[in-house]
Amino acid sequence: MYDAIIIGSGPNGLAAAIALAQKGLSVKVFEAAATVGGGTRTQELTLPGFHHDVCSAIHPMAVGSPFLKTLPLEQYGLEWIHPAYPLAHPLDDEPAVIMHRSLNDTIQELGADARAYHALFAPYIEHWEELAPELLSPLNSLPSHPLLMSKFGLRALRSAEGLADTWFQTKRAKALFAGLAAHSILPLDQISTSAIGLVLGIIGHKIGWPLPKGGSHKITKALAAHFESLGGEIETEAKIETLRELPQAKVILFGNTPKQILRIAGNQLPDSYAHKLRSFKYGAGVFKIDIALGGPIPWKDERCGQAGTVHLGGTLHEIVQSERQIGQGVCPQKPYVLLTQQSMFDSSRAPVGKHTVWAYCHVPNGSTQDMTEPILRQIERFAPGFRDLMLDYHTMNTSAMEAYNPNYIGGDINGGRQDITQLFTRPAGLLNPYNIPGTSMFICSSSTPPGGGVHGMCGYHAAQAALKYLGTKQG
Numbered sequence: 001m002y003d004a005i006i007i008g009s010g011p012n013g014l015a016a017a018i019a020l021a022q023k024g025l026s027v028k029v030f031e032a033a034a035t036v037g038g039g040t041r042t043q044e045l046t047l048p049g050f051h052h053d054v055c056s057a058i059h060p061m062a063v064g065s066p067f068l069k070t071l072p073l074e075q076y077g078l079e080w081i082h083p084a085y086p087l088a089h090p091l092d093d094e095p096a097v098i099m100h101r102s103l104n105d106t107i108q109e110l111g112a113d114a115r116a117y118h119a120l121f122a123p124y125i126e127h128w129e130e131l132a133p134e135l136l137s138p139l140n141s142l143p144s145h146p147l148l149m150s151k152f153g154l155r156a157l158r159s160a161e162g163l164a165d166t167w168f169q170t171k172r173a174k175a176l177f178a179g180l181a182a183h184s185i186l187p188l189d190q191i192s193t194s195a196i197g198l199v200l201g202i203i204g205h206k207i208g209w210p211l212p213k214g215g216s217h218k219i220t221k222a223l224a225a226h227f228e229s230l231g232g233e234i235e236t237e238a239k240i241e242t243l244r245e246l247p248q249a250k251v252i253l254f255g256n257t258p259k260q261i262l263r264i265a266g267n268q269l270p271d272s273y274a275h276k277l278r279s280f281k282y283g284a285g286v287f288k289i290d291i292a293l294g295g296p297i298p299w300k301d302e303r304c305g306q307a308g309t310v311h312l313g314g315t316l317h318e319i320v321q322s323e324r325q326i327g328q329g330v331c332p333q334k335p336y337v338l339l340t341q342q343s344m345f346d347s348s349r350a351p352v353g354k355h356t357v358w359a360y361c362h363v364p365n366g367s368t369q370d371m372t373e374p375i376l377r378q379i380e381r382f383a384p385g386f387r388d389l390m391l392d393y394h395t396m397n398t399s400a401m402e403a404y405n406p407n408y409i410g411g412d413i414n415g416g417r418q419d420i421t422q423l424f425t426r427p428a429g430l431l432n433p434y435n436i437p438g439t440s441m442f443i444c445s446s447s448t449p450p451g452g453g454v455h456g457m458c459g460y461h462a463a464q465a466a467l468k469y470l471g472t473k474q475g
């Protein structure tokens with residue numbers, strides 16, 4: 001009998017496992033795939049010697065995570081690389097907008113919007129250490145910094161389109177903010193889409209947007225090694241289809257999303273809770289392309305080559321249009337594309353002189369449309385001659401995404417739609433979102449607050465809920 005069993009070895013499952021093992025509990029993790037990692041694996045998807053991040057690539061949330069930063073992950077080989085610039089946002093016929101780590105250097109890029117940009121981000125950059133634990137927690141406690149949180153909330157609750165249009169005057173600042181906010185994978189006229197833009201901007205300036213040396217897999221490999229050093233057990237190639245397959249345990253934590261939990265736990269869920277899980281909404285999907293390149297990307301603006309991430313979508317209006325179409329069930333012909341170029345900063349990713357390119361765009365949930373051409377056109381727009389350097393490429397549509405990781409329902413990489421109705425209380429609209437009421441089961445995946453991203457905070461909070469439950473039982 002184990003104290004705790006965890007299904008899924010993504011960053012949240014492993015964070016939960018560590019938080020429980022730290023308290024001396026016996027913990028076992030079951031993972032369907034052959035290796036741990038969930039959304040953080042790195043593989044030779046194209047040619048030998050080209051190491052591509054299959055899912056996540058850039059990790060400000062991991063470095064800024066209040067829980068992960070307490071762990072000795074560097075002892076297990078995790079090393080962060082900071083590109084010269086966290087982000088570049090190229091525009092037609094003018095220099096790209098560069099988001100520097102330095103706020104002051106960034107405002108030099110923004111002309112008439114220098115003061116506005118400073119006013120939007122500076123108060124929160126200064127107070128990120130207080131803000132982070134609040135933002136990365138469920139809503140079940142009063143904020144310890146209510147004034148700071150309410151000021152942040154007033155801006156964060158706005159639509160990104162509305163905020164960018166009214167706060168800024170210039171095309172450059174509007175486009176930069178739209179690119180940040182479009183990480184929400186929501187139409188940008190929806191309320192609260194500013195929140196993601198603000199958080200990513202704040203941590204871009206406070207922490208940077210780093211990548212792990214050797215690939216994203218290094219993060220979960222380090223988490224797994226640390227967990228095992230605490231006495232934890234991991235079994236891979238063990239896809240759990242029903243609870244009957246599991247050994248006995250005092251608590252079970254699901255690193256899965258509602259659809260899978262309904263299937264695995266079936267009739268052991270309270271009826272009203274199962275009903276809520278059935279109403280859970282999944283978000284848009286992604287189409288991803290990984291490319292082996294014969295040289296660096298020939299950016300029109302050479303500074304883009306020094307940025308870890310490049311947002312290819314053009315103006316605020318274009319990005320709004322692209323994300324709106326996805327909300328309407330249409331694949332955009334001019335998609336907003338997120339591109340990273342890890343090998344520019346990490347020589348272990350590709351053979352000498354060659355490079356890896358990671359790029360994806362949003363598509364309607366479940367879409368199987370091939371977005372290779374629209375993505376390549378957006379890259380060529382800002383880097384003419386790019387296609388001539390392509391040696392090989394590998395694509396994944398939403399079905400391939402879900403086949404790769406059963407948590408990506410319809411290609412949704414965030415474990416559910418992150419809109420205002422679900423963001424803080426997902427998956428069942430409860431203030432304590434981790435417990436499955438009346439059972440010894442918990443949810444620790446990104447389907448709980450604070451949602452998608454590699455930060456482990458869903459796992460950490462779920463582990464705290466499980467520890468509280470076990471404490472009550474013993475008491």
Ligand SMILES: Cc1cc2nc3c(=O)[nH]c(=O)nc-3n(C[C@H](O)[C@H](O)[C@H](O)COP(=O)(O)OP(=O)(O)OC[C@H]3O[C@@H](n4cnc5c(N)ncnc54)[C@H](O)[C@@H]3O)c2cc1C
Binds near residue numbers: 059360406407415
């Ligand atoms: C293309 C893409 C790009 C992304 N980019 C970034 C990025 O740059 N930065 C960032 O922070 N985040 C990024 N993300 C999101 C991030 O990867 C996820 O939010 C994060 O991995 C979620 O962690 P998790 O532990 O909740 O679930 P996952 O990482 O999805 O892990 C779930 C694990 O559970 C296993 N599993 C599922 N069902 C079962 C079962 N029945 N039995 C046993 N095991 C099971 C799966 O195999 C998987 O290993 C990206 C994701 C994708 C797909």
